[in-house]
Amino acid sequence: MLPDQITPPAVTARLGHGTADQDAVVGNAASRVFADHDDARADPWSIDLERIQFSPYFSRLSAVTQVVSPSISGAPVHNRLTHTLKVSAIARVVALQLNTISRRAGEGDVCNATVVEAAAYAHDLGHPPFGHLGESTLNRLAREELDLPDGFEGNAQTYRILVSLDVVENAPRGLNLTAAVRAASAKYPWAPSVAADDVERIGPPRGIRRSPDGAYRVHKYSAYDLDLADLDEARQGVDAEPLRQSIEGAVMDLADDIAYSVHDVDDFYRAGILDHAPIAAEFRGWLDDVLEWRARDDDEVRAELAPGAGLERLRRKMRRDDPWIADDEAFLAAVSDVDAEMVTDLLARPFDGSLTAERRLAAFTDRWIRRFQESARLRPLDTPRAGPVVLSPWAWHHVEVLKFVHKRFVLSRPDLAIQQRGMSRILARSVRALGEWLDDDLDRARTPRRLRELIALAREQYSALPAEHRPADAERLARSRGIVDYVASLTDAQAFALSEAISGRADRLWALGQRL
Template sequence: MTDQVDPREERRSEQVAGPAAGDLAASPFRVDRDRIVASPFFARLGGVTQVVSASGSGLLHNRLTHSLKVAQVARAIAERLLADPVFVPMLDKLGGCDPDVVEAAGLAHDLGHPPFGHLGEQVLDRLARHRFGLPDGFEGNAQSLRIVTTTETGGPGAVGLDLTAAVRAAMLKYPWTRLTHPDPHPRHLATPPRGASAPADEPGTGSTKFSVYVTELDDMAQARAPFAGRLASWQQTVEASVMDLADDIAYAIHDLEDFHRIGVLQHAPVAAELGHWLGNALELAALDDADLAARARRPGYSLEQLRRRMHRRDAWVVDDDAFVAAVTRVRTELVDGLLGSPFDGSVEAEQAVAGFSSGWTVRLVDGMTVVLDPPVRSGHVLLAPAQWHEVQVLKFVHRRFVLLRPDLALHQRGQATLVTSLVEALAQWLTDRHEANRLPRRLQDLVELSETEYRALAATDMSTLVEALGEAPDREHGIRELARGRAVVDFVASLTDSQAATLLDALTGRSSQPWSDAFVL
C-alpha cells in the first residue's frame, strides 16, 4: 500500500516518487528552491535593471538582489503567520502556507523580467501585440511561469524546471490570462481584482496584469488543482499572497534606500511635499480634481491626488486618519531621519540606511494578518490598515521623486529604442531564408517550441488563437508567424541589459568583435 501523495507536491511530469538525480534536498519544496537558484535565468537577473542600470557600482539593487530580498521577507512572513495559533487553522483551510514554498516563489517571481526592467516589459508587450499579433502580448509575471514550465531546460526532463504545484501556484500573483481564462474573466467582475482591469489608456485590451499566457493554461490548471473548492478561480493562493506582499515591501523600502545612496532622493522636495500636505490638508481637499491636476507640480498637490485615488480604488481599507498618520510617520522616519543627512559612505550613513531598512521591514512584516473572506482587491494575507497606508505613501515617494524624473525618462526612451531595434533586427533575420541555418541555435529552438505550442492550440480552436489567426486561408502560415513572434520575444526577454546592447551593436555593424562572451545566449 503506497502513501497518499500530497497534491501540493505533484510536479508537471507527475513524478512524485522523490527527488530526481542531481537534486540535493529531500523536501520537494527545497528541491524547487535549489532548481530555481541553479537556473541560468536566475543568474542573469544580476544583469537586469531594477529601476535604473546598476552599471556594476554595487550601490543599486538589480533584479537578482531584489529577488533575494523578496524571498527573505516572504519566508519571514510565512514563519510569523505559522507561529500564531489563531492563523494556523485558517492557513490550513485555505490550502497551506509553507515557508519553503513562499521562499521559492520569491526567488522565481522575477525570472521573466526582460532587459531594462518595467520599461523593457512595456516595450516588449507593445511589440508582441502590434508587431507580431500575439493576443496575450508580453507580461513579466506570465513570462516567469513560462520559463519555469516551458523554456528553461535545466529540469529533469529538459522542459522547464518541473516544479511542484504549490510553488507554481505561489508564483501566480494574477491567476488569469490577459483575455479569456478563467471564464468569466475577473476583469468583468463588478469590482475587478487588483491588476485585472484593462489599462485606462487602452480599454478593451484585456487585463493590465496577468500571470499566464494561453500556452501555459494547462500548467496553471494543474498547479491550482490542489486549491479547488478553497479559493475562487481568480484568487491568489495564500503563498502567492505572501510573496506578493513581500514584493511590495521590498519595492517600497529598498528602492528608496538605493536612490538615497546615490543622491537622487533629496530631502528638500520630499519634505516640502509631505509637509505642505500635512499643513494644508483641508484646503487641498476642497479643490476640485481639475484644479488639483493643474497644480500637480506644487508641493502637496500630488499627495492629495494619491489620497483621492486610494478612495476611488480601495474604499475597503482607506481611512483619512490612517493616511494622515502614515504621512506623518514617513515624514519622521524617511524625511527627518534617513534623508536628513546626505549619504556619504561613512559608518554613520551606512548605519542610518540599515536602520531605516530593517526597522521598516520588521514593522511591515509584523503587520500581517489572515482573513478567510478578503476584499476582492486583497489576498487572504494582508497588511493591517496602518501599515497598508504607510506602504502606499512610501511607494508614492518613490514614484513622485524617482520614476517621474525627466532625466530617468530620457534614459528610458533610449532603452526603449534599443529594445525596439533589437526585436526588429531579429525578426528580419528570422525571415531571411539565406541565413536560416546561421540563426542563434537558441532562437531556432524557441521557434520550433512555439510552433508546436500554437499548432496544439489551433487544434483545440481556442478563441484567442483563432482571433489572432483570423480567417486567412493559410492557417499554417499564420501559426508560423505567431511562433516567430513569440520566439523573438522569448529570446530578447532572456537577455541581460548588456547582452541586449552588445547584440544590437553586432546586428547593426557597430561592433568590431566577431564574437564575445556576451553572445553566449
C-alpha cells in the same frame, strides 16, 4: 486568531493536517507534470527551491536592472538578484509568523514556508533587460509590431520560464515543479483571456481594472494563453479559489511590495538621488493644507503643479482603486510618519558614507521592514481586490506613500528618462532586426540556434492547443513569441551587445559569448 483572520480549509488540508482526503490534497500540491526520480530524494518543495536557485535564468538576474543601472547613480544599487534575495528573506519570515499565529490559535500551519521561499526566488525570473522600462517596451512591440494578442508581461514570462523555457534532466520542458510552487509563482493567476463573468463574480482583483465603458482591462497577468492550461492544472492541485492567489503566492506578493518600498529608499539615499528639498516641499505642501486639498475638485487637482498635489492625487487614486481599505485618516498618518522618519530625520542629513550614516540608514530600513512583516495577516476570501494574505490598513497606506516617493522623485527624473528612451530603442532595434533576419530566405539558416529552438517550442505549443482555441496564424505567432522569449532572456549587457552587433559594430562581435 485575530477577528479579521481566517484559515481557509483548503490551506490546512494541503499541508497535511487531517483526514485521508486532506492527505490526498497534499499529494496533488506536491505533484509534478512529468515523472521525476528526484521525488524520492527529498521533500518535493525543497527540490523545487534548488532547481530555481541553480537555474541560469536565476543567475542572470545579477545582471538585470531593478530600477536603475549602477552606471546612472554611480553607487551600488539593487539589481534583480539582490532584490530577489531580500524578497525571499522577508517572505519566509512572514510565512513562519503566520504559522506561529495559527498555532497559538490552536490551528495547524496555514502556509508552507519552503513553497513561499521558492516562489520568492522565482518571482522575477521573467523580467527582461532594463527593468520595468524593458517590460513596457517589449509589451508594446509584442502587441503592435508582432501582433501577439497576449503581449509581454514579466509575471507571465516568469511562469513561462518555469514551465516551458527552462530545462531539467527529467522533463521535456520546464523545471517540472510541483503544483504548489507553480501556483504560488502566479502573482496574478489568470491570462489576458480571462472571462468577464469570472471577474464579475468576485469583483476585479488587483491587476484587472474596469474601464469607463464598463469593460474589464487586464493589465497584469501570470500566464500567456500558451501556458494557461498548465496554470489551471497547478491551481487545481492546491485548491486555490478562482482568480485568487494561493496563500503562498500572496505572501510572496506581499514581501515583494515590502522590499520594493523600503530598499529603493536605501538605494537612492546612498546615491544622493533623493534630494531632500523637493521631497520636503511636497510633504509639507500637503500636510499644511490637508483640508483645503480634500475640498478641491478632481480636475483642479489633476492640473495642479504646486507642492502637495502629487500626494493628493495619490490619496484620490487609492480611494478610487481600493475603497474597501483606503481611509483618509490612515493616509494622513502615513504621510505624517514618512515625513517625520524619512524626510525630516533621514534625508535631511545627506549620506556621507560614514559608519554613523550607515547605522542611521540600517535602523530606518530594519524598523520599517519589521513593522510591515508584523502587520501581515490572513483575510476573508471575499475581500475585494485582496489576496488571502494582506498588510494591515496601517501598513498598506505606509507602503503606498513610500512607493510614491520612489515613483515621483526617482522614476520621473529627466536624466533617467533620457537613458530609458535609449534603452527602449535598443530593444526595439533588436526585435525588428531579428524579425527581418528570419524573413531573409537567403540567410535565415544562420539565425541564432536558440532563437530557432524557441520558435519551434512555441509552434509545438500552439499546435497542442484545443482546436477551438488554436489561432489560424499559429506559425506567425510562434515566430513572434520566439523572438520575444529570446530578447527577454538577455541581460542588460547582452541586450546592448546584440543591438550593437546586429547593427554592424565590429567591437561588439564577441560580446554575446555563447548566447547566440
